Amino acid sequence: MTKGSTQATQKGAQGPDFKTSTSVRYGLDRVFAALVFVATLIGLVVLAVLLVDVAKDGVPLLSWSFITSFPSSIPTSAGIYPVLLGSLWLLALTALISVPLGIGAAVYLEEYATDTWLNRLVEVNISNLAGVPSIIYGLLGLGIFVNLLRPITGGPSLISGALTLSLLILPVIIIATREALRAIPDTVREGGFALGATRWEVIGSHLLPMALPGALTGTILALSRAIGETAPLIVVGAATYLTFAPDGPLSRYSALPIQIYYWVSQPQPEFQVGLAAAGIVVLMAVLILTNSFAVWLRNRYQRRI
Amino acid sequence: MAVEARDVRSEAGVWRRESRARHFRERAIKVVFTACAYVSVLTTFGIVFVLIFETVGFFRQVSIVEFLTSTQWSASFANGEFGVMVLVYGTLLTTLIAMLVALPVGLLAAIFLSEYASSRLRRWLKPALEVLAGVPTIVYGYFALTFVTPLLRDTIFPNIQIFNALSAGLVMGIMIIPTIASVSEDSLYAVPRSLREGAYALGATKREVATRVVVPAALSGIVASVVLGISRAVGETMIVAVAAGQLAQFGGPLESVQTMTAYIVQVASGDTARGTLTYQTIFAVGMTLFVITLLLNIISYWFVRRFRETYE
Numbered sequence: 001m002t003k004g005s006t007q008a009t010q011k012g013a014q015g016p017d018f019k020t021s022t023s024v025r026y027g028l029d030r031v032f033a034a035l036v037f038v039a040t041l042i043g044l045v046v047l048a049v050l051l052v053d054v055a056k057d058g059v060p061l062l063s064w065s066f067i068t069s070f071p072s073s074i075p076t077s078a079g080i081y082p083v084l085l086g087s088l089w090l091l092a093l094t095a096l097i098s099v100p101l102g103i104g105a106a107v108y109l110e111e112y113a114t115d116t117w118l119n120r121l122v123e124v125n126i127s128n129l130a131g132v133p134s135i136i137y138g139l140l141g142l143g144i145f146v147n148l149l150r151p152i153t154g155g156p157s158l159i160s161g162a163l164t165l166s167l168l169i170l171p172v173i174i175i176a177t178r179e180a181l182r183a184i185p186d187t188v189r190e191g192g193f194a195l196g197a198t199r200w201e202v203i204g205s206h207l208l209p210m211a212l213p214g215a216l217t218g219t220i221l222a223l224s225r226a227i228g229e230t231a232p233l234i235v236v237g238a239a240t241y242l243t244f245a246p247d248g249p250l251s252r253y254s255a256l257p258i259q260i261y262y263w264v265s266q267p268q269p270e271f272q273v274g275l276a277a278a279g280i281v282v283l284m285a286v287l288i289l290t291n292s293f294a295v296w297l298r299n300r301y302q303r304r305i
Numbered sequence: 306m307a308v309e310a311r312d313v314r315s316e317a318g319v320w321r322r323e324s325r326a327r328h329f330r331e332r333a334i335k336v337v338f339t340a341c342a343y344v345s346v347l348t349t350f351g352i353v354f355v356l357i358f359e360t361v362g363f364f365r366q367v368s369i370v371e372f373l374t375s376t377q378w379s380a381s382f383a384n385g386e387f388g389v390m391v392l393v394y395g396t397l398l399t400t401l402i403a404m405l406v407a408l409p410v411g412l413l414a415a416i417f418l419s420e421y422a423s424s425r426l427r428r429w430l431k432p433a434l435e436v437l438a439g440v441p442t443i444v445y446g447y448f449a450l451t452f453v454t455p456l457l458r459d460t461i462f463p464n465i466q467i468f469n470a471l472s473a474g475l476v477m478g479i480m481i482i483p484t485i486a487s488v489s490e491d492s493l494y495a496v497p498r499s500l501r502e503g504a505y506a507l508g509a510t511k512r513e514v515a516t517r518v519v520v521p522a523a524l525s526g527i528v529a530s531v532v533l534g535i536s537r538a539v540g541e542t543m544i545v546a547v548a549a550g551q552l553a554q555f556g557g558p559l560e561s562v563q564t565m566t567a568y569i570v571q572v573a574s575g576d577t578a579r580g581t582l583t584y585q586t587i588f589a590v591g592m593t594l595f596v597i598t599l600l601l602n603i604i605s606y607w608f609v610r611r612f613r614e615t616y617e
Contacts, residue, residue, distance in 0.1 A: 025510050032512040036421055039413030040430060043437050043482045050440070050448045057451070104341030112335055113342070126345050131533070131602045132595070133540025135566050136352060138573070139591045143355030147579050167348050174345070198327060200334045221439075228441025231542035231566065235573040235587075257443045257543075264447050264547050273451050280444050291439065 054284070058277030066278060071241060071259060075270035080279055082245040086158070086238075086253035087227055087286075089246050093162035094169070094226050099219055101166070102173030103208075106215070109174070110181040111203055130171040137168045138235025146236055154250040156237030161253065164236050165229060169222040176218020180211035213301035220294040224287050230257040256283050356595055359588030366582055372589065378553035378563075380586050381572075387586070389593055391553045395470070395562035396594075399545050400538040402474025402558060403481055407534050410478075411485025412520075412527065418486065419493035420515045431487065438483040446547030449476040454548065468550025468561040477544050481534045488533060492526020493519055525612040532605035536598045542566035565594045 069079025105126075113119040141164030145153050153160045184207055192202035239254045240262040246253040256279060263276040364372070367387045375388030414434065418427050453472040458465045465471065496519050504518045520527065550561030551571050563571075569587045577584045 025513070029510045029512040032516075033421060036413045036417035039410045040417045040422075040434070040486075042410050043414065043434050043479060043486075046479050047437055047440075050444070050452075053448065053452050054444065101341050101344055104338045105345060108335075108338035108342040112338060122342050122346055125349050128599075128602060129345060129348060131536060131598065132352065133536075133542070133566070133598055135540065135542045135569055136356075136591055136595050136598075139569070139588060140348070140352045140355055142573075143359065143588070144351055167344075170345060170348070198331050200331055225439070228443070230441065230443045231546075231570060234570055237573070240574065257441060260443050260447070261543065261547065264443070264450065276447055276451075280447060283441060284444070287439070287441070 051284075054277050054280050056277075057273050058279070058281040061274050061278040062281060067282070070243060071262075075268070075275060078271075078275055080256060080259060080282060082242045083254045083256050083259040084282070085245045086242075087256045089158050089249075089253060090162055090165060090233075090255055091223060091227055093158060093249060094165045095219075095223055097162060098166035098170055098173055098222075102170050102219065103177050103215060105170070106174045106177030106181060107203060107208070110178050111199065111207065126171050126174055130175070134168055134229055135231040135235060137164055138232030140164065140167065141232060141236040156239075156252060157250045158246055158253045159249040160236050161233055161238060161255070162249075164232050165226045168229065168232060169226050172222035172225070173215075173219050176222070177211065177215040180214030180218070181207060183214065184210050213297055217294045217298045217301070220290055220297070224290040224294075227286060227290070228257060228283065230255075230261055233258055234261070256286075352595070356588055356592040359585045360592045362580075363582070363585035363589040366585075367589075376555070378568075380568075380583065387589075389565075389590060391555065392563060392565045392568055392590060393593070393597075394555055395545075395549065395553070395567070396539055396564040398470050398556075398558065398562055399474040399477060399549055399564060400535060402471060403477035403538045404531070404535060406475055406478025407481035407485050407538075408531060411482045411530070411534070412489055414482065414486040415489035415493055415527075415530075416515050416520070418490045420511070420519060431490070434483045434486055437480060440480070442480065442541060442543040443547070445476050445480055446473075446544045449473050449544055449548035462559055465559045466550075466561055468548065468552070469559050470549050470556065470562045471558040473545045473547075473549035474558070476548065477538055477541055480541070480544070481537050484537055485530045485534045488530030489523070489527045492523040492530075495526075496522045525609050528612070529605045529609045532601050532608070536601040536605075539601070540566065540594065540598055542570055546570040565590050 065077075066079045067084065068081050069077060070081055071083070072078040109119070109123065113122075141160060145160040145163050146156050149160075153163070188206055188210070189202055192206060197205070233255055238258045239252055240258060242252070242254045260276050260279040260283065263271045263279060266272050372387050372389050374390070375386050376390060377386035377388050378391035379385040380387055418430060422430060449472045450468075453476055454465065454467065454469065457472060462471075500518055500522055501514050504514045509517070545564045546567040549564065549567060551563050551567060552561040553563040553568070554560070556562045568590055572583060572587045577587075
């Protein structure tokens, strides 16, 4: 049997691009292995370049007065005090609204809901909402919270922004809490019922405390996403320039990402590169803090089981 | 009421078989939880209601034919043109550039994580890649405008504009890598070992197993990840608003374009009174965006169900 005929039959069976030469095939293998490795590194390298670039531009401008001053048209005296406060207000209000709602919805779907078409609709709906672009939530907030409910919310106020962000992150909280509840073995529930506890007594005394760390991890990650959100807040009317700090849920406000956007949009490099980068450094520091807390919580929880 | 029931139980030292208060509390709590779950349905209704309500107002003043066929977008002028296709073009161009980066890089990274990396390396790399998805998009916008554009101008494209579709698209692609890598990797990893072993037994090399057996077997998940990535890119706002500019035109990759999302941000940054045509315009554009992402979600859902390979 000649080599040529082997090749011919295999060509017929395997398609025209099959190569019989093992050295060529193993050579291609090495190239491919290098390629997939480099592809994995690309994202990480860009991330590193981004962080270094931001730090290089922003860290020299950081100072205590940057944190405690108001935004200003004079770059050297500009600061982020009111917008940082605005972001903290938003964070607190969003947490107060979204966490009870999200946990409640997850408990209903995992512990109460039976398999009816209505409940299936709720489930499909939640996974669909997770795919809606954040700016659409901004339009929802503008139409409902800012304009329709203006007598209650006072228009473009902190509470309108927080309600919008809450709806935005609600699907994430629900999904995380459901996973945490699902991980609890049914023996816990059955044990509780066998002792005569009602459904709520089982949920309140055992299921929620057991699910809490997992639910909290997901919730903190969702809240940290809310801190970084810019587009929906612009649409619900967060101001770009404020001369006062927010003092209550009905107050007008701005937020850190909005201020960064405002600075990036300025043509002068002192704003566009310097101040924006300094704002980003503060924003990233806040995010790293919250995310490390979530990771710490998850590790602690995993060790317990 | 709850306290009362508990007090009676502890004082008497016996379990009360039938307590009205306990029964009432159970029902009340269930109603509260149910209400929480229906908030999500209300959200969807709210979105659809707001978009339709304002869009109907918009189409009372602008014909739907003009909206869909005109090739000019100058909505901020009096007697402006409302050809949404100009904005759709901006969105498609930046999305295309982003997918040209994210699809190959994300898929190759998924192959590395699933087929090549040791389980220890995988445990480290996957969360590290996901950090990319957690960076706020305004930060990417800053990076595209102040780092990538100058870099491109100094190296490959000396006549690139300050605001351009290319750097916005490239950076958006980087942002979407983890979406594609993570979802694809899940489906690659789920391909049963026996398929790989069968291919090895027939003399295939590692690369051949990965590209000719594992990837085709996981195709439905890979396609789902790509559609998800496209839908992220279409809805992405801050990167394009900062780096691609606000010029609604059929521009090339080196020129400024305006996406649907960037238009909404541009209008919302200023003061726009409710009920004006400009106010209604952002809802009409939002409606277009919502319909496109909804279609993408439906395609992805349908594709996964239709082509899912199930193995025992």
